[in-house]
Amino acid sequence: MKLSDISLKELSIKAKKEGIRFKTGPFPVRLKTDIPTLIETFRSMYGQTLLLGDHEISQFHISITQKPGLLRRWLKPQAIFSIDGIKPFEPYPLSHAFPLFEWGLNWCIGTTAHNNLMLHSAVVEKNGIGLILPAMPGSGKSTLCAGLTNRGWRLLSDEFGIIRHSDGQLLPIPRAVPLKNNSIDIIRRYAPKAILGPIYEGTRKGDVSHMAPPPNSLENQEQTVTPKIIVFPKYQNGAKTHLTPLTKSAAFTRLTNNAFNYQITMEKGFQSMARLIESSQCYNLISGDLDEAVMTLQELSEQK
């Protein structure tokens, strides 16, 4: 049964009582919440997600609740994130409950799920070719990822490049793509049919709106892919698009610095990284234009 098969009312009741169990990539999650706007947005973003049975074990037990207090309920109401009963963050404005959920779950995964090598990168796939886009914050990774996803690439993830140690395969974890500030309008123009959620103003990253993962991404989230291309993107306003090869040792170094858990995974991490680099072509990409960047990567993938 998919999320979208359940009415919003039923889902809200379920979320409040036993919680909603679902899988995001390899991670089974249970979400409990009493915040109606969160449920609504969650359902619109992840409608195609399959629900898990109530007996299924969850890796992350997340609860997002409104901060109690009579005064607090009316004066700047807040949402609190807790994971397995622990509250690792300061409260967020209640209206930002959905971004809180997204970032909170990312944090849970990034800080604990160390049985794979995890890169800080977007990952997309087309024709069996896995394209990894590792990036520093502010590089334009999410915008590029959203652009590619709307030009025939399957979204595996906007945030995590998860490499399975045993065989080097990329594991999908298709989540909503957070677009920030100017990127919101850019993607609206670039992909008028993309589903964008509400705009959350004044977050720590500025204005944020989420692009829903396309249905095929959610439906195929068990389908792994072989990495073949690694591109380090960088948005530069007004820049001519250029793609330059990167040597493998340079890519290894940069990718290590874009990994959540390279050091923790020790020798396995080293070997997985080495195998990844060995099997991939590596590039820098600088661009000031989304369309050009997408076309450049499209051409690159067609050469493989």
Added chain:
Amino acid sequence: MNKLWAACPSSDLCAASFEEASLYYYRPTGETHLLNAFPREIVDLVTKQPLTSGTIAKQLADLCDEENSEAWQQKIKEVLSDLKMLGLVIETYP
């Protein structure tokens, strides 16, 4: 007695070699070291057999068509010192 430079025990390392550089996972510390071609060549030389820094300098000078000057020898010593700090080479005596 002349000091010799030797490679660290092979069981301490897991290496990934690319054309232009090599990366070494150093098991005792869990760190990953990156060597470009020149220091890598020094490691390769002392892996074959322990050598004095003078011999290393001479062999590399010949390889690179460089004069085996004092400055060149000093360069070799500095690289050896860095490699020792990383744990990739050790000092030994015959």
Added chain:
Amino acid sequence: MTIHHQTPKETVATDAPVSEKRRTLIKASATVPLAATLFSGSALATSSLACMGGDFSNMKFRSHGNSINGDTAVRVPVDYYKKKKRKDCPKKLRGELNKYDNDLYKIDGGLYHNSGRLNGVPSNILNKCYKKPEKAYVLKLYDECGTALGAWPKIQRVEDGGYGTPITGSCLTSIAVSDSCNII
């Protein structure tokens, strides 16, 4: 590429002739030998998750210094000098001591305080009034063509990432990507 699970001595033939390609690489990198340690980016990556921003500010994990932005920092060993106590410095040189900082890092031939200030310490003072240098790790960045942007504390902050790819990947040291710095 080959992955070796031991030091790659098994694959190094004892008397195999050195290929021209290999010779060129070694010769080119002789001018800029690099023996560095990868810097774990996990704190950087994780900080971006919790929207705390993402640069290397104040990351002192096993390195001196901080404040270099970019995803390609590597840790390199440099000489680090600490000033001796005044009484341990020859009398005739003591008058000069206050001109120079207590802690100095040797970067690209210059002696830098952790504020980035360049100290022109005469060699007699350096040899007699500073302790024998120890090795310290600092962060170093390179650009796409392998040109060193610099190391902390010579550079205090590189705002725009600097791209920093380690020098291995460069026009200087590699044949295969000798045109890698040409803009398409």
